[in-house]
Amino acid sequence: MYGTDRQAAELYDILKAVEATPAEEPLKIELQAKETVELLTDQLPDIEDRGYIGISNKKILSKVANSLRKRRTQTFLRKAPPDDKAAKNSAKIGSTLINRLVIEASPDPRLEQSGAKLSSMTQALAYKAIREQRMKKYSRRNCTSMNIAKAQASMTNIHKKNPTRKEIWKGLRHGDFTREARHFLIMTAHDAYMVGTHWDKFNQRPDLQIRATCRKCNVTKTMEHILTECNCNGQKTVWRLVEELWEKKGHKWRSIDLGIILTCGLPTLGKNKSTQGDSRLYRIIISDSARLIWLIRNKRVCNDDGQEASEIEIRNKWIAMMNKRLQIDREMTHQKFEKKALSKTLVLATWERTLLDENQLEGNWIQTNSEVLVGI
Ligand SMILES: [Zn+2]
Numbered sequence: 001m002y003g004t005d006r007q008a009a010e011l012y013d014i015l016k017a018v019e020a021t022p023a024e025e026p027l028k029i030e031l032q033a034k035e036t037v038e039l040l041t042d043q044l045p046d047i048e049d050r051g052y053i054g055i056s057n058k059k060i061l062s063k064v065a066n067s068l069r070k071r072r073t074q075t076f077l078r079k080a081p082p083d084d085k086a087a088k089n090s091a092k093i094g095s096t097l098i099n100r101l102v103i104e105a106s107p108d109p110r111l112e113q114s115g116a117k118l119s120s121m122t123q124a125l126a127y128k129a130i131r132e133q134r135m136k137k138y139s140r141r142n143c144t145s146m147n148i149a150k151a152q153a154s155m156t157n158i159h160k161k162n163p164t165r166k167e168i169w170k171g172l173r174h175g176d177f178t179r180e181a182r183h184f185l186i187m188t189a190h191d192a193y194m195v196g197t198h199w200d201k202f203n204q205r206p207d208l209q210i211r212a213t214c215r216k217c218n219v220t221k222t223m224e225h226i227l228t229e230c231n232c233n234g235q236k237t238v239w240r241l242v243e244e245l246w247e248k249k250g251h252k253w254r255s256i257d258l259g260i261i262l263t264c265g266l267p268t269l270g271k272n273k274s275t276q277g278d279s280r281l282y283r284i285i286i287s288d289s290a291r292l293i294w295l296i297r298n299k300r301v302c303n304d305d306g307q308e309a310s311e312i313e314i315r316n317k318w319i320a321m322m323n324k325r326l327q328i329d330r331e332m333t334h335q336k337f338e339k340k341a342l343s344k345t346l347v348l349a350t351w352e353r354t355l356l357d358e359n360q361l362e363g364n365w366i367q368t369n370s371e372v373l374v375g376i
Contacts, residue, residue, distance in 0.1 A: 006033070007033065007035065007036055007039070007056075007057060008057045008060055010033060010036050011036065011057060011060045011061060011063075011064050012060055014031075014040075014064050015064050018067040018068060018075070019067060021071075023070060023073070024073055026073050026075070026076070027071065027073075027074075027076065029075070029078075030078055030079070030080040031078070031079055031080060032079070032080055034079040037077055037078060037079045039061070040064070040068075044061075044065060047061070048065065144189060144190050144191055147188070147189050147191060147258065147262060148165055148189065148262075150258050150262065151163075151168045151189070151258075151262040151263045152165075152259075154257065154260050154263050155168075155259075155266060155267075158254065158260070158267075159266070159267050161266070161267075163266060167266070168262070168266070169189075170265075171263055171264075172186050172189055172262065173186070173265070174265030174283055176265070176280050177287045178325075180291060181288055181291045184287075184290065184291040185265075185287060185290070188223050188227075188258075188261070188290075195221050195222055195223050195226065214226075214232070215306070216230070216231050216232050217229070223258070223294075224257070224258040226293065227258065227261060227293050228256050228261075230297075233296075233308040233309055233310065233314060234293050234300070234309065234314060237314045237315060237318075238289050238293050238296075239256050239289065241289075241315065241318050241319075241376060242256075245281075245322070245354055246285065248353055249281060249352075250278075250353060251278065251282075256286075260286065261286055261287075261290045264286035265283050265287070267279060277346060277347075277350040277351075277352060280346065280349075281350050284350070288321055288325060292317060292318060319374060319376055322376075326351055326372060326373070326374060329342060329350065329351070330347065330372065332347075333347055333366050344364065344366050347366060354375060355373065356373040357375070
């Protein structure tokens with residue numbers, strides 16, 4: 001049954017049923033084959049963690065997983081009882097008695113992540129989870145408050161400023177961030193990615209709880225750990241490169257923490273034209289680098305064998321990312337962007353002292369055809 005055409009047909013039936021049911025209505029599905037129930041429950045998180053590598057019917061399976069994920073309420077799935085004749089012919093929708101709650105489609109669109117998103121649970125645990133729903137919301141709010149407090153502390157300690165919560169949230173939406181980096185920072189501030197703190201709640205399921213711990217460092221895998229502390233190849237190399245570039249710019253780098261990342265949109269490093277560029281580079285390098293570390297981590301988690309990226313790979317990725325940003329900045333000065341166009345002076349000030357063979361470039365390199373690259 002596993003990986004057969006019959007299973008593909010059954011998955012297709014599920015997909016049709018899910019698509020035909022409004023996202024806010026509970027959906028109960030009975031299946032003829034217990035293998036498909038197991039596939040979508042016990043096995044799916046691991047399959048997703050492994051990026052569907054080596055899985056038959058992966059196309060339809062990932063479609064089913066995605067359609068379930070879009071649902072805003074729970075989906076129930078079980079094998080049809082043997083005496084239920086009606087269920088023998090095809091997948092039957094809308095059963096009345098459900099023994100097992102097997103899939104919890106994430107009700108919060110903010111809860112997106114690259115690894116497993118659906119969790120399989122026993123019924124007892126599912127009921128517990130429902131009871132704890134309020135508690136979960138409450139603790140996510142706690143984590144968010146903690147993150148904002150870290151951000152405020154960082155601004156007070158480093159920049160001697162005392163921003164309000166509102167100002168911190170505004171800083172997270174700074175127009176100098178790429179859309180992706182802005183999304184990443186806001187999600188991080190909300191503690192909305194499925195990292196260790198979330199898996200920790202499944203303390204009765206050692207198989208789920210294992211996701212909470214960083215295998216290399218043996219500590220809870222919080223976003224702060226991933227971005228600033230983890231010993232897996234990634235964060236250290238990236239922040240070393242940031243330091244190198246920032247010191248070329250003429251500033252002293254200080255060791256990174258979550259507060260600095262979350263407030264990188266706020267500091268003003270001076271009032272004149274040239275220091276406006278410094279503040280802008282600061283926002284760009286911190287926001288883009290933090291997101292890159294998250295992407296490197298996701299790729300490692302999805303790798304079959306958890307293999308880490310090499311230092312050289314990480315270095316190349318970071319340099320390519322910075323060069324791409326430099327190129328976009330250069331293009332965005334074009335007058336065709338009208339009001340959205342960037343000021344040439346600002347772009348020159350942003351990248352000044354960071355470029356490769358900078359003394360050989362024309363003063364206004366934006367207008368030229370020469371290749372301009374970050375000098376690291
Ligand atoms: Zn770690």
